Amino acid sequence: MLPLLFSKLDEQQQLYADFEAEAIPHMDSLYNFALKMTGNSDDANDLIQETYLKSFRFFDKFEKGTNCKAWLFSIMKNTFINTYRKQKREPVKVDYDDIENFFENIKSSHTNTSHLEKELMDHLLDDEVTEAIGSLPDDFKTVIILCDIEGLTYEEIAVVLDCPIGTVRSRLHRARKILFTKLYKYASDKGYVKK
Amino acid sequence: MKKGKIKELITAYIDNEIKDQDELCKFQSELQKNPEIDFDLKSELFTKNLAREKFIRNKIPTSVQDQIHKKILDGKNKTASVNPFLRNLESGTFIKFSSALVIFLALILLLFNRPDPLDNYEISVQSGNNNMLLLAHNNFEKFISGSMQLQFMSNNPNEIKQFFVLKGVDYNTLIPISDKIHLAGAAVTDHNGVKFAHHLYHTNDGKVFYVFQVHERFFEGDSIIRLSTDLLNYLNKGGNYKSSNNEYYSVLRKINGNVLAMVTDMPAANFPEDIYNSK
Numbered sequence: 262m263l264p265l266l267f268s269k270l271d272e273q274q275q276l277y278a279d280f281e282a283e284a285i286p287h288m289d290s291l292y293n294f295a296l297k298m299t300g301n302s303d304d305a306n307d308l309i310q311e312t313y314l315k316s317f318r319f320f321d322k323f324e325k326g327t328n329c330k331a332w333l334f335s336i337m338k339n340t341f342i343n344t345y346r347k348q349k350r351e352p353v354k355v356d357y358d359d360i361e362n363f364f365e366n367i368k369s370s371h372t373n374t375s376h377l378e379k380e381l382m383d384h385l386l387d388d389e390v391t392e393a394i395g396s397l398p399d400d401f402k403t404v405i406i407l408c409d410i411e412g413l414t415y416e417e418i419a420v421v422l423d424c425p426i427g428t429v430r431s432r433l434h435r436a437r438k439i440l441f442t443k444l445y446k447y448a449s450d451k452g453y454v455k456k
Numbered sequence: 457m458k459k460g461k462i463k464e465l466i467t468a469y470i471d472n473e474i475k476d477q478d479e480l481c482k483f484q485s486e487l488q489k490n491p492e493i494d495f496d497l498k499s500e501l502f503t504k505n506l507a508r509e510k511f512i513r514n515k516i517p518t519s520v521q522d523q524i525h526k527k528i529l530d531g532k533n534k535t536a537s538v539n540p541f542l543r544n545l546e547s548g549t550f551i552k553f554s555s556a557l558v559i560f561l562a563l564i565l566l567l568f569n570r571p572d573p574l575d576n577y578e579i580s581v582q583s584g585n586n587n588m589l590l591l592a593h594n595n596f597e598k599f600i601s602g603s604m605q606l607q608f609m610s611n612n613p614n615e616i617k618q619f620f621v622l623k624g625v626d627y628n629t630l631i632p633i634s635d636k637i638h639l640a641g642a643a644v645t646d647h648n649g650v651k652f653a654h655h656l657y658h659t660n661d662g663k664v665f666y667v668f669q670v671h672e673r674f675f676e677g678d679s680i681i682r683l684s685t686d687l688l689n690y691l692n693k694g695g696n697y698k699s700s701n702n703e704y705y706s707v708l709r710k711i712n713g714n715v716l717a718m719v720t721d722m723p724a725a726n727f728p729e730d731i732y733n734s735k
Contacts, residue, residue, distance in 0.1 A: 292516035306520045313524045368495045378502045390510035409507040434467040441503040
């Protein structure tokens with residue numbers, strides 16, 4: 262029995278070494294996601310701790326060779342929904358028809374996109390863009406973070422969100438349009454954009 | 457190409473996610489023909505770049521990182537710290553007896569501390585085109601959007617059952633009853649010649665409750681519909697596999713030999729759990 266126990270202990274050491282190599286390097290990405298989802302550092306600290314403890318507990322279920330970052334995001338999303346979302350009051354809502362109309366107006370008044378791009382890129386500050394992303398409804402914020410910031414594929418995002426790839430694509434399309442409109446309105450109010 | 461389709465393809469094109477070469481060629485020729493979509497493409501590409509370049513990435517505070525390491529190591533060392541002690545026990549009869557006792561106690565502790573066998577988190581993430589849970593989510597969305605419709609309307613469970621039989625569903629179906637939901641109707645889908653049963657309920661406040669049920673034999677061998685083995689084992693032990701996103705809540709459960717995937721936009725707290733008692 263002793264050799265059996267020793268081999269179990271060796272297995273556990275190996276599991277921890279694998280966890281350190283695979284999961285620990287993604288802490289910053291997960292922390293940023295937690296910050297954006299919870300909206301405050303206290304809850305983000307709790308959420309990331311809970312996520313990492315759960316992921317270590319079930320690391321033997323992680324399929325080697327698949328994307329560990331996507332797996333961790335998936336655990337964090339479920340933990341967030343089960344624990345923190347219940348405490349939130351009213352979710353952020355967006356009238357997408359308004360966004361579409363506003364977008365069409367911008368389109369008709371700006372034929373030169375490179376000019377508009379330069380104005381926004383040069384003037385918008387990092388924290389203004391970060392704040393705009395943070396103010397998106399959860400569904401849209403999540404796809405922007407997972408795709409544009411963390412570089413996950415649609416298939417990986419679909420697994421994290423537990424939804425079809427088509428939903429990821431349409432949600433991302435809407436999310437970017439809402440974000441663009443928000444940034445444009447902000448830049449316009451600040452006088453960064455010449456109409 | 458339809459306008460809505462083009463707009464979504466713009467997104468996939470930017471992310472290099474149009475996998476079908478024909479579709480890619482069609483989209484590229486559409487781009488050349490239709491300068492109006494140029495603004496959509498450039499504004500979306502630019503928004504993606506802006507998000508990627510200007511999003512402020514915070515570093516996890518060292519104190520939080522240390523806490524995580526400490527908690528993980530604490531858990532790990534509970535068993536690992538006995539290692540050198542146990543290694544010395546390998547000599548001597550008395551010591552062998554003592555070590556057996558220690559092992560016995562350790563096994564008892566392991567038994568008591570192992571995760572709950574019905575804990576959702578033990579289940580691997582479900583994926584694949586023929587995964588029952590993902591199909592159920594997909595169908596639910598289709599019902600909500602109107603792209604999938606009821607083929608038979610009735611609030612009578614027996615009529616719904618008859619409809620399934622008439623449409624070629626070759627397993628016994630279960631039409632659960634609850635005071636919280638009202639039966640609306642049913643539909644049958646065809647997966648490579650096999651007919652599957654779907655039915656819908658509504659609530660007094662306009663929410664939808666969808667049930668997709670499949671007999672357990674369809675998960676055997678080279679099945680046309682699947683769930684991960686650990687999830688099937690979990691359901692066989694009587695577990696309820698619950699999952700949710702921002703829009704809906706779902707539960708997988710095995711009842712009378714059928715696996716039922718139930719998806720609803722009702723709040724999780726209002727889920728009609730009394731349906732589990734239906735025969």
